[in-house]
Amino acid sequence: MNSAIPSRKNGQLTAGVTFAARLTFEHIRHSYYGRETIRDVSLTAEPGEVLCLLGPSGSGKTTLLRIAAGVETQTGGRLLINDREMAGPNAFVPPEKRGVGLMFQDFALFPHMTVLNNVRFGLTAMAAKEAVSEAMHALERVGLSHYADKYPHALSGGEQQRVALARALAPRPSVLLMDEPFSGLDSRLKDNVRADTLAILRESRATAIVVTHDAEEAMRMADRIALLRDGQLIQVGTADDLYRRPKDLFAAAFFSEINEFSGVVQGGLVETPLGTANAAGMGEGRDVSVAVRLSGLAVSPDAGAIPARIISRRFLGVVELLDLAIPGTERPVRSRIRADMLPPGLRDVTISVDPKDILVFEKS
Template sequence: MSKSVHVERTRDDGEIDPAPTVLELDGVTKRYGPETAVSDLSASVREGELLTLLGPSGCGKTTTLRMIAGLERPDGGRVRVDGSTVADDRTFVGPERRDIGIVFQNFALFPHLSAAENVAFGLADRTDEEREARVDELLDLVGLEDHADSEPGELSGGQQQRIALARSLAPEPEILLLDEPFSNLDVDLRVEMREEVRRILKEAGVTGISVTHDQEEAMSISDRVAVMNEGSIEQIGRPEEVFQHPKSRFVAGFLGHASFLTGYVSGDLVETSLGPVGRDRIHGLATEYDHTRIDVLVRPDDVLVRPTENEDDADGHVTYRRYLGPTVLYRVELENGDVVEAMHNHAEQVSLDTPVTVELAATHDLAWFPLEEH
């Protein structure tokens, strides 16, 4: 490929030089009449990175993508691509001049053209020989060299997506935008294509920005995730960081099941209804919270539930269960009114209303928030 993945270099002081920034959003705002879709949003994306904008419907993620592409003009702020301003209060560069490709959720392939002709569509400025070589290169990259003459209607959903991806990569864009790229695929194919798309982008050396409301998808393909809510980014970081150390209750809840244990900070311990937790296991607990109550975030895989015949030994009762195939999700109301959830193997059956003991089994740092009545 003519593009290559940026290689980080180690400086003389042992530190690693970060990849250069190719996209900057600085205080970007977009309004539709009285409604503000995106509010004062700032973020940057580095070369070769795959960033996912993640959030519920209506949070502004697709509007943000459209402003990056040049399909919408911001009402405030600045957009820079590769150091050049493409949108601010005085400048607006059209989408055809931004060196940005887009893969739409419906793939938008030309039904009357073959796979190879679809890929070649954006290469009109190249010679026949250059165009043919580039198409062959991309069909090989996406694993569809044997389907060059097939029309979209003869291809599966996954194959159509790969052709759409190859077509968007053909002009060698600086940035590739993916708008809900897996939403039209069935569940099994969705998982397979996530890995395939990430591989293709990394091999092509292209910077990618994806939009989705699917938490699992965002976590599995992204180098970084930006969680959006009501037009703003609530948190941006590596998937592991955002999941394990959410900075807001919204982020904690949107990225998976979130339960909260009321705890009292006492010296080196945080006392909870499930027993004491070492203060050193509560991530970043500030001294100003000494002798106060906090909420400790626990997820279903942090909790073990066991039935007990002795009510006096019980920590709570099962109030809800949901069968999920390989696992079962249980909800337990504790004696102090806290509610926690636990995920167990499907073979471990616990009935509703069963008295249970509950063990906090997490081996990692736990996130926390100032107390909120719940």
């Protein structure tokens, strides 16, 4: 077990520092009843990094997490921690000996145990007195030491999530694996709990791999994001990389709402109902997809290049979502604008497009 000494900062107990590990998926393959669920994925989480596995349901992100934890076995490739083979052709290290912590989606707290006993549950290698002390340190780290004698049912969802985090961190794992850790929380709680969790991860300095299907959550938390689809790794990079330079139409649509058009490259350009897009570097005559972010469409009552008519508008608080009819396409074009920018009852408007929100991809 990695050991560390908790320290105090401004009188508060901070997370004990662990020895963060590098975790590597090397050409991982996995099949389930003959169906390939992971397809040759190679990916490394660097020491102390928060890496998010992002993708829709069925993309393979939770399977990768289970392989890292040792509760699922791959059909090909190797899992390495600090360059030591944990699972592969030459070795299989059991889960409890990997120095890995696992935090489940449903928190998996034992209802018949006190909060303290839930947290000390995995500290079996310690003497009882030392395990209690370590569990209390973990609870103080997440601000819940005063709930040590309570039972999980007496805690809110956010508090239960923090207990689950304390239990996962108590053994001081070198890698912490978190499966959709905020999905069960009320939307009003998510921001605060997520920010608190990230602060604790930074203090503990453990390598963290977080599974999520929420692109905004991944962007808020991750140092890097690995985007998956159908068991394949689509793109890896920072939030800035994936948002500004998506590899394909799937990646673009995952990080922002888009209008999609088809076109053909002619002279390095492609014509769309929203104007001409730059397709430099793409082959002449190639079929392409053009994505235009909703946030990149400015709608104005003044005269402009692209006339439009508002079909519907939905007030969403800070913003409004517009459906617009424009020449050149039978499908409505959508725009997301700040609320109250257009007067009530307005129908005829014009559209302008920010060039940085136009993305062109070759069709496969």
